[in-house]
Amino acid sequence: GDSVTQMEGPVTLSEEAFLTINCTYTATGYPSLFWYVQYPGEGLQLLLKATKADDKGSNKGFEATYRKETTSFHLEKGSVQVSDSAVYFCALSAVGGGSYIPTFGRGTSLIVHP
Amino acid sequence: KAGVTQTPRYLIKTRGQQVTLSCSPISGHRSVSWYQQTPGQGLQFLFEYFSETQRNKGNFPGRFSGRQFSNSRSEMNVSTLELGDSALYLCASYRDGATDTQYFGPGTRLTVL
Numbered sequence: 001g002d003s004v005t006q007m008e009g010p011v012t013l014s015e016e017a018f019l020t021i022n023c024t025y026t027a028t029g030y031p032s033l034f035w036y037v038q039y040p041g042e043g044l045q046l047l048l049k050a051t052k053a054d055d056k057g058s059n060k061g062f063e064a065t066y067r068k069e070t071t072s073f074h075l076e077k078g079s080v081q082v083s084d085s086a087v088y089f090c091a092l093s094a095v096g097g098g099s100y101i102p103t104f105g106r107g108t109s110l111i112v113h114p
Numbered sequence: 115k116a117g118v119t120q121t122p123r124y125l126i127k128t129r130g131q132q133v134t135l136s137c138s139p140i141s142g143h144r145s146v147s148w149y150q151q152t153p154g155q156g157l158q159f160l161f162e163y164f165s166e167t168q169r170n171k172g173n174f175p176g177r178f179s180g181r182q183f184s185n186s187r188s189e190m191n192v193s194t195l196e197l198g199d200s201a202l203y204l205c206a207s208y209r210d211g212a213t214d215t216q217y218f219g220p221g222t223r224l225t226v227l
Contacts, residue, residue: 034215043118043204043218044157089157101147101170102216106156 002027006090006105013080013112021075021108023064023090031092033057033066033073034102038087047075047088085112116140118207118219126225132193135222139186139207145169146188147216148180151202160203163188192224200226 007022025031032051036044048057053068062077073090090105119138127133139146148160159172163182180190186207192199202223206216 036218041220043120043220044206044216045218046215049215101159101162101172104157 002031002092002094002103004090004092004103004105006088006108008106009087009109011108011110013110015082015112015114016079017112019075019077019080019084019110021088021090021110023073023075023105025071025073025090025092025103027071027092027094027103029094031094033064034091034093035062035064035073035075036089036091036104038089038107040086044089080110080112082112082114085110118205118217120203120205120219120222122222123220124223124225126227127195128227129195129197131195132191133195133224134189134191135203135205135224137188137190137205137207137219139188139205140217143207143209143217144186145208146182146186147206147208148188148190149204149206150174151204151221152200157204160190195226197226200224 003026005024034049035047037047038044048059050057050066053066056065064073064075087107087109089107091102093102121136145164147162150158161180162170166182177193182188202221204218204221206218208214208216
C-alpha cells in the first residue's frame with residue numbers, strides 16, 4: 001500500500017538557520033503530495049502541495065519539489081523563525097478512483113531557538 | 115468562510131462510558147474524514163464519509179463508528195471507552211477529489227480515566 005516516510009525529530013535549529021525535513025513516499029499511480037503543519041493545540045493546516053512531477057509548492061518561505069525519480073518531497077526553508085516551531089506532516093493522496101484516503105507520515109517536530 | 119468546527123474541544127470520560135464527537139465541515143464540502151492522533155501512533159485514519167455514506171474505514175475496532183447527515187455534518191461515536199482511546203480526534207473536510215486540500219478542525223481532546 002501507499003506509505004510516507006519522514007525523518008524523525010525533533011529537529012532543533014537556531015533562528016535563521018536553514019531547514020530541511022526529508023520525506024519519501026511509496027505509491028502506486030501518480031499521487032499528489034502535501035505538507036501540513038500543526039501548531040501546538042491546533043489541528044493540521046495545509047502548508048503547501050504539488051500535484052505532479054517537478055511541481056514546486058511554496059508558501060510562507062517554505063518550499064518542496066515533487067521528485068518522481070527519487071520519490072521524494074523534501075521540505076526546505078532558507079531561514080527559520082521561532083514562530084515556525086511546530087510539527088510538520090508529509091502526506092500523499094492517490095489521484096483518481098472513487099475513494100480518497102490520504103496517507104500521512106509520522107510527523108517531524110521542529111524546535112527553533114532564538 | 116467559516117472553517118471546520120469540532121465540538122466539544124475537550125472531554126473527560128471514564129472507562130466503559132461512550133462518547134459522541136461532532137464535526138461541522140466547511141460549507142460546500144461533502145466529504146468528511148476522521149483521524150485519531152496519539153504520540154505513539156501518529157495520525158491514524160478512522161473513516162471517511164461522503165454524501166451520508168461511509169466510503170472508507172481504517173483499521174479500528176467496531177467500538178468506533180460514525181455517521182454523516184444530509185447537511186454533511188458528521189458525528190463519531192466510541193463505545194465502551196478504554197484508556198488507550200485517549201487521543202486527539204481530528205475531523206477534516208474537503209470538496210471531494212484526490213488533489214483537494216483537506217481542511218482540519220482543531221480537534222477534540224478526549225481523556226479516558
